[in-house]
Amino acid sequence: MNLLIKGGRVIDPSQGMDAVMDVLIADGVVLELGQGLSAPEGTPAIDATGLIVTPGLIDMHVHLRDPGLEYKEDIATGSRSAAAGGFTSVACMPNTSPVIDSKAVASYVINKAKSEALVNVFPIGCITKGGKGESLAEMGELKEAGCVGVSDDGKPVCNSELMRRALEYAKGIGIAVISHSEDLALVGEGVMNEGFVSTELGLKGIPWAAEDIAVAREVYLAEFAGAPVHIAHISTVGSARIIRNAKARGVKVTCETAPHYFTLTDDAVRGYNTNAKMNPPLRSAADVEAMKAGLADGTIDAIATDHAPHHPDEKDVEFNVALNGIVGLETSLPLSLKLVEEGCLDLNHLVSLMSCNPAKILGLDRGTLKVGAVGDVTVIDPAKEWQVEAAKLESKSKNSPFLGWKMKGRAVYTVVKGQVVYQA
Numbered sequence: 025m026n027l028l029i030k031g032g033r034v035i036d037p038s039q040g041m042d043a044v045m046d047v048l049i050a051d052g053v054v055l056e057l058g059q060g061l062s063a064p065e066g067t068p069a070i071d072a073t074g075l076i077v078t079p080g081l082i083d084m085h086v087h088l089r090d091p092g093l094e095y096k097e098d099i100a101t102g103s104r105s106a107a108a109g110g111f112t113s114v115a116c117m118p119n120t121s122p123v124i125d126s127k128a129v130a131s132y133v134i135n136k137a138k139s140e141a142l143v144n145v146f147p148i149g150c151i152t153k154g155g156k157g158e159s160l161a162e163m164g165e166l167k168e169a170g171c172v173g174v175s176d177d178g179k180p181v182c183n184s185e186l187m188r189r190a191l192e193y194a195k196g197i198g199i200a201v202i203s204h205s206e207d208l209a210l211v212g213e214g215v216m217n218e219g220f221v222s223t224e225l226g227l228k229g230i231p232w233a234a235e236d237i238a239v240a241r242e243v244y245l246a247e248f249a250g251a252p253v254h255i256a257h258i259s260t261v262g263s264a265r266i267i268r269n270a271k272a273r274g275v276k277v278t279c280e281t282a283p284h285y286f287t288l289t290d291d292a293v294r295g296y297n298t299n300a301k302m303n304p305p306l307r308s309a310a311d312v313e314a315m316k317a318g319l320a321d322g323t324i325d326a327i328a329t330d331h332a333p334h335h336p337d338e339k340d341v342e343f344n345v346a347l348n349g350i351v352g353l354e355t356s357l358p359l360s361l362k363l364v365e366e367g368c369l370d371l372n373h374l375v376s377l378m379s380c381n382p383a384k385i386l387g388l389d390r391g392t393l394k395v396g397a398v399g400d401v402t403v404i405d406p407a408k409e410w411q412v413e414a415a416k417l418e419s420k421s422k423n424s425p426f427l428g429w430k431m432k433g434r435a436v437y438t439v440v441k442g443q444v445v446y447q448a
């Protein structure tokens with residue numbers, strides 16, 4: 025619970041801080057920031073010379089698959105994967121079995137996390153009962169149980185009137201609504217981005233319009249209701265443009281994208297690579313550029329992984345029937361650091377995208393190293409080179425399109441409430 029982190033470059037956008045200094049954590053809380061700090065005898069210390077020290081990273085969109093789908097991942101393994109990726113907090117989506125649409129299931133996640141998780145686990149509850157899109161879930165009860173947001177992630181709320189009620193009700197009780205924006209009629213039987221590559225491979229395509237139309241609806245509903253909405257995993261030129269324009273006229277819309285959407289194009293699907301199958305699908309080079317531009321100009325508020333573990337039996341199959349999604353917790357930070365190396369973002373901005381902003385969107389008392397804040401810290405070696413190997417991933421599942429990739433940069437210490445929960 026006590027820890028002295030010495031001599032690192034402390035980057036904390038929540039207080040405009042970027043300087044070499046020490047961080048002293050006592051009883052799990054940030055006690056002091058400054059140069060040449062001393063700690064009581066016996067306090068564990070980390071020499072962070074040459075390293076970057078940030079408020080603990082937060083992944084606001086992961087699938088821990090617990091309860092019910094523990095053959096893919098569980099709260100313990102998912103949290104180990106998070107810690108290895110530098111994340112001190114994750115928010116987990118409710119499309120488990122059963123879904124998180126009641127106090128009982130939310131409490132199960134919270135209690136299991138308390139006893140088994142290395143990092144903070146904040147559950148997200150369903151927008152609709154059973155995630156079925158028919159009637160609103162008991163959002164008040166979910167919030168009371170500890171849910172930090174509501175989402176029917178995996179599926180859109182197709183009924184616009186129901187989504188309007190959800191936004192209005194959620195605004196009233198102060199809980200974030202996270203939209204999985206997709207027009208299912210346009211998606212049809214599509215399995216990858218609609219374009220040149222899908223034609224060449226003979227696979228059914230998903231047009232960008234399927235995402236853009238749904239994002240536009242959420243923006244108009246949020247504007248109409250005067251309520252905030254957060255759009256999950258945006259991937260298209262159009263989504264970024266719609267959200268940029270909406271923000272400019274004062275709509276309370278925020279959004280996230282995932283590292284794969286600013287790193288890979290649908291070219292990765294060639295060879296019918298099921299580890300490149302996800303929803304939304306990998307898009308075109310223009311979409312990748314739009315994600316970078318959206319991150320750079322503040323249109324995109326957060327980087328989230330959409331960590332989606334699957335068993336080999338669900339991925340080592342014909343492309344059309346393979347399940348959507350990839351694991352992402354352990355590759356998110358280096359892929360995001362690449363944006364800094366390319367000059368797309370500076371480090372301060374990156375820390376906002378991966379810590380401060382997700383905390384703000386979900387209303388978490390995290391994402392800051394202010395004195396008195398919870399002592400969640402990530403210590404990053406931006407120069408550390410390593411290779412992604414399935415056997416070394418902490419996640420129970422290995423469905424990553426980045427296997428074999430050489431990475432630069434990783435978390436070398438992950439600290440939760442003053443305790444080192446991961447050390448590289």
Ligand SMILES: [Zn+2]
Pocket residue numbers: 177178179204256257303
């Ligand atoms: Zn989703």
